[in-house]
Every structure is written in structure tokens, then in C-alpha cells.
Amino acid sequence: MIFDFSFLLVAATLVSGIIWGMDSWLFKARRLQSAAARGASAEEARDPVIVEYARSFFPVILIVLLIRSFLFEPFRIPSDSMMPTLLDGDFIFVNKYSYGLRLPVLNTKVVSIGDPQRGDVIVFRLPSDPATNYIKRLVGLPGDHVVVRDRQVFINGEAVRLELDGVYQGHGHTGARIGVEKLGQATHEVLYIPERYAREYDDVVPAGHYFFMGDNRDNSRDSRYPEVGFVPEGNLVGKAVRIWLNWKLPSAPLWGRIGMPIG
Structure with a gap:
């Protein structure tokens, strides 16, 4: 296991997904029922800030993870x-x-x-x-x-x-020998520094x-x-x-x- 940026993306996807999923399955209905008992509307029963962030970031992080892991x-x-x-x-x-x-x-x-x-x-x-x-x-x-x-x-x-093809005139190592290799x-092209x-x-x-x-x-x-x-x-x-x-x-x-x- 390598602890790099991919690891951070996977961890962020899991954490945000778990927070959003757990709230949707276990807590949201209770929160709405409690609000209704108090006479508050569903719109007034706002989600906790951490749940709002998780719901917003989860799909974005997931898409980035999938593209970065399996495409480019x-x-x-x-x-x-x-x-x-x-x-x-x-x-x-x-x-x-x-x-x-x-x-x-x-x-x-x-x-x-x-x-x-x-x-x-x-x-x-x-x-x-x-x-x-x-x-x-x-x-x-x-x-x-x-x-x-x-x-x-x-x-x-x-x-x-390999065919040598003159002197390199590009960015850096100007004067190196340049060749064409198959x-x-x-x-x-390849470079050689005599x-x-x-x-x-x-x-x-x-x-x-x-x-x-x-x-x-x-x-x-x-x-x-x-x-x-x-x-x-x-x-x-x-x-x-x-x-x-x-x-x-x-x-x-x-x-x-x-x-x-x-x-």
C-alpha cells in the first residue's frame, strides 16, 4: 500500500460517502420527525454542516478518483x-x-x-x-x-x-549530439553528451x-x-x-x- 495522493482521494471518498450515507439511512428521518414534532418545516430542519459538506464533495471527489485511477x-x-x-x-x-x-x-x-x-x-x-x-x-x-x-x-x-542527426539546438544541452533511434x-530522438x-x-x-x-x-x-x-x-x-x-x-x-x- 502506497500513501500518496491516490490514498488521500480514496480516504476522502470513503469518509465523505460514509458520513452522507449514514446520515441518509439513520439520522435524516429522525431529524425530520423531530422537526415536525416541533412544528418546523422540512426546509427548516437543516442538515448538519458536516453532512452538507460531505454531500457536496463526495460526487466531485469520486469522479476525480475514477478518472485519475482508471483513465488519465x-x-x-x-x-x-x-x-x-x-x-x-x-x-x-x-x-x-x-x-x-x-x-x-x-x-x-x-x-x-x-x-x-x-x-x-x-x-x-x-x-x-x-x-x-x-x-x-x-x-x-x-x-x-x-x-x-x-x-x-x-x-x-x-x-x-540509430542514425546520428547533427547537433541539438533546443532547450538546454545545446551542442549535444542528436540521433534518431528506432x-x-x-x-x-535521443541525445548524447560527448x-x-x-x-x-x-x-x-x-x-x-x-x-x-x-x-x-x-x-x-x-x-x-x-x-x-x-x-x-x-x-x-x-x-x-x-x-x-x-x-x-x-x-x-x-x-x-x-x-x-x-x-
């Missing part, structure tokens, strides 16, 4: 590890049903819908600290032999197609786990590092699908990023 959840990108695909300050929507429906807080899958695909950009809970969310690109599926050598990714002995059906240490890797992804890398390959703490490592299937939160805002001072907002799909 907003996240903010707090680093540049996914540049150039995502920038520090991007606010994104994550599709919560791409890989199946999970119960909030318990994170138990109740409906299986689809499987993660190589190349997907995915939000997941950090295995060493499930309260922390990471966003990276899925590189290795269960059973894959993943090798990263001289900044080239190899999967099951085959080199991932992972599965996803074609995306003056930085290139982290290498060689291992097989265990069953039920996934291997992730950031698109900013020389500036990403990802599955190549032991503090992240392989990510269990149960830690997947959802697939990142669209940017709805970018806000980071002093350049905020970047209007051109609003509505951009994530691929």
Missing part, C-alpha cells in the same frame, strides 16, 4: 533525462488503462487490457521507493538480453537502429520485469543503475500520451508544446 493522470516532468522528447517543466497526461486497470492504492490489476511495447514512454514507480515516480522509455522486455556499449544499444545481439515501432561518461550495460531482463532508459542517454538515471534496476510489471503506472502544458521559469510557457503527442 497528470504528471509533471521534473528533470531533463527524457530530452529531447520531454523537457523539464512539461506537464503530461498518462493513460492509466493502456496496460490494464489497477485498483488505486492497492495497485492490484483487475482487468488486463494490453502489454507494454518496446519504445513506449512509461511512468513507473521506482522499485526501491514506490512513492517516487519515474518516466523513461521501455527498451528491454522480459527475457531480452540488453547490451549498451559505446552508446549503442543491442537487444538479443542485434543493434538498435525501438520496435517507435522512432524517436564530454560525459557513457554508462555501459550487459544483462538479461528477468521474467515479469522491464528495462528502461532515458532519451537523454548520458544524463539519465535509469535501469542501467542499480538504484533503479529492472522494473517489475506491477510498478508500471501508465503510458505517457500527451503534453498539456510546459511551465518552467523564465521561459514559461512554451506554447508550441501544448497538445504535443508523446512518442
